[in-house]
Amino acid sequence: MFSKIGANFYRRTDVKLTLWYILTFLASALIICGFLYFRLEHKLIEEVDRFILDEIKELEEILSIHPYDQNVLKSFESHMEARSLYPVYFRVLSENGDHFYSSSKFKEIGYVPDNRVRIKALNGKEIRENVRPQGRKKPYRVISAFLPVQGHQRYIIQVGTHLKFVRKSLSNFRSNMLILLPILILLGSLGGWFLARKSLSPIGYIASKAQHMTSANLSERLIPRGTEDEMDELIETINAMIARLDASFKRMAEFIADASHELKTPLCALEGEAEVLLSEKRNPDEYQEGLAHFLEQFRHMNRMINDLILLSKFDSRQAELKMVPLRLDLLLKDIANLFKVLAEQKNIDLTIRPLPEVVISGDKIRLQQLFTNLIDNAIKYTPTGSIQVALERDKGNVVVKIKDTGIGIPQEEQENIFRRFYRVDKSRSRETEGVGLGLSIVQWIVHAHHGEVEVESESGRGSTFTVYLPIHKA
Numbered sequence: 228m229f230s231k232i233g234a235n236f237y238r239r240t241d242v243k244l245t246l247w248y249i250l251t252f253l254a255s256a257l258i259i260c261g262f263l264y265f266r267l268e269h270k271l272i273e274e275v276d277r278f279i280l281d282e283i284k285e286l287e288e289i290l291s292i293h294p295y296d297q298n299v300l301k302s303f304e305s306h307m308e309a310r311s312l313y314p315v316y317f318r319v320l321s322e323n324g325d326h327f328y329s330s331s332k333f334k335e336i337g338y339v340p341d342n343r344v345r346i347k348a349l350n351g352k353e354i355r356e357n358v359r360p361q362g363r364k365k366p367y368r369v370i371s372a373f374l375p376v377q378g379h380q381r382y383i384i385q386v387g388t389h390l391k392f393v394r395k396s397l398s399n400f401r402s403n404m405l406i407l408l409p410i411l412i413l414l415g416s417l418g419g420w421f422l423a424r425k426s427l428s429p430i431g432y433i434a435s436k437a438q439h440m441t442s443a444n445l446s447e448r449l450i451p452r453g454t455e456d457e458m459d460e461l462i463e464t465i466n467a468m469i470a471r472l473d474a475s476f477k478r479m480a481e482f483i484a485d486a487s488h489e490l491k492t493p494l495c496a497l498e499g500e501a502e503v504l505l506s507e508k509r510n511p512d513e514y515q516e517g518l519a520h521f522l523e524q525f526r527h528m529n530r531m532i533n534d535l536i537l538l539s540k541f542d543s544r545q546a547e548l549k550m551v552p553l554r555l556d557l558l559l560k561d562i563a564n565l566f567k568v569l570a571e572q573k574n575i576d577l578t579i580r581p582l583p584e585v586v587i588s589g590d591k592i593r594l595q596q597l598f599t600n601l602i603d604n605a606i607k608y609t610p611t612g613s614i615q616v617a618l619e620r621d622k623g624n625v626v627v628k629i630k631d632t633g634i635g636i637p638q639e640e641q642e643n644i645f646r647r648f649y650r651v652d653k654s655r656s657r658e659t660e661g662v663g664l665g666l667s668i669v670q671w672i673v674h675a676h677h678g679e680v681e682v683e684s685e686s687g688r689g690s691t692f693t694v695y696l697p698i699h700k701a
């Protein structure tokens with residue numbers, strides 16, 4: 228159980244972020260400390276070198292004045308030995324490496340004569356070395372330099388001193404860092420934990436809100452913190468998603484209420500009619516007339532139920548479209564020809580303008596349904612007059628226009644007619660047996676084909692429905 232809790236702990240984003248933060252912090256602190264350490268070492272050695280070079284310069288001056296006098300070097304040595312803080316050890320070699328003079332303590336350095344150093348010095352190079360006598364911890368710094376002197380003699384001067392203070396300063400630096408680093412890491416970890424918790428706190432808030440969100444409280448929204456950062460953006464995005472869900476839940480509830488109402492009304496009417504019919508003995512003609520009316524109502528209800536099933540399939544994405552390349556001009560011609568008879572019965576002149584050959588990618592059954600609904604509406608809402616079906620190409624689209632000279636749709640109603648169960652005039656639709664679902668189906672099919680549908684209409688003068696569909700690209 229403990230290991231499970233442990234595993235869950237390490238899976239937490241705030242813990243992961245903090246660990247990453249500590250790791251990065253530690254790595255940066257180590258790099259910075261390392262850099263400072265080497266800089267400090269370099270600077271201190273540079274100081275020691277400067278000091279040794281001063282002494283070399285002094286020896287050079289002495290030797291250039293007294294090139295063959297060892298006594299002067301002896302008095303220089305006693306003067307140097309009097310220094311307690313930075314003792315100076317030196318020796319002077321002739322150009323072939325023979326001893327000319329060596330201070331008594333130069334041996335302490337344990338300098339092993341190296342012929343390469345001598346040759347380099349003779350070539351005028353200044354050689355700086357760290358020397359560690361065998362078996363001793365104490366390192367020394369030795370600089371070898373070549374001194375051309377007037378006359379025939381040439382010397383190599385080697386001056387050294389210990390690095391005790393450099394080591395001490397460096398060891399001080401190390402111990403200070405060892406004290407400081409844990410404090411820095413502790414503070415860094417606390418800062419990292421605080422930052423991680425602070426930046427992730429909205430996620431906890433979002434999660435707790437989301438846990439309690441049901442269809443009953445979809446009107447609630449998350450409150451942005453006002454920081455206008457990514458978290459606020461996330462909250463706004465979630466709010467927009469909740470708003471969409473809320474709207475679609477409301478639409479669904481409205482749809483169910485409307486559907487129930489639409490079904491209930493004819494059922495109640497039928498129940499009343501049946502009760503009246505059965506209230507007394509009637510002759511066969513009356514029963515026949517009643518049954519014929521019932522049949523008409525049943526057909527109407529059946530149509531409505533079919534439309535409802537179709538729309539609910541659209542909503543639940545169960546109505547899959549079988550997209551194939553098809554000749555839209557032929558499809559339109561067939562549908563318009565079928566409606567010609569119905570139009571003639573109503574004395575309406577249905578004309579099909581010459582249709583250019585157009586191939587689109589679409590579902591044949593759904594497209595038939597789309598244009599059937601539009602032409603059917605045109606006939607339904609045109610008492611007398613004419614209907615024109617036209618098709619043309621416009622850039623990458625095909626434009627189908629169904630124009631009638633019927634009763635038209637008032638301006639203020641035009642944006643509503645695609646809503647479910649919306650009828651401009653219910654009493655008028657009852658006569659035409661409309662239930663207000665035809666244009667919703669039209670709009671869904673057009674959108675599913677990545678197209679658009681528009682209406683232009685004037686009350687009393689007629690309507691034009693325009694459908695835009697993308698042309699099929701081979």
Ligand code: ADP
Nearest residue numbers: 604605608635644650651661662663664665666
């Ligand atoms: P309905 O089944 O009632 O026809 P629709 O969704 O097909 O439902 O149409 C919605 C409303 O739009 C109709 O009730 C009608 O008032 C109006 N309408 C649709 N097409 C036309 C048209 N061609 N001319 C006039 N009104 C129309």
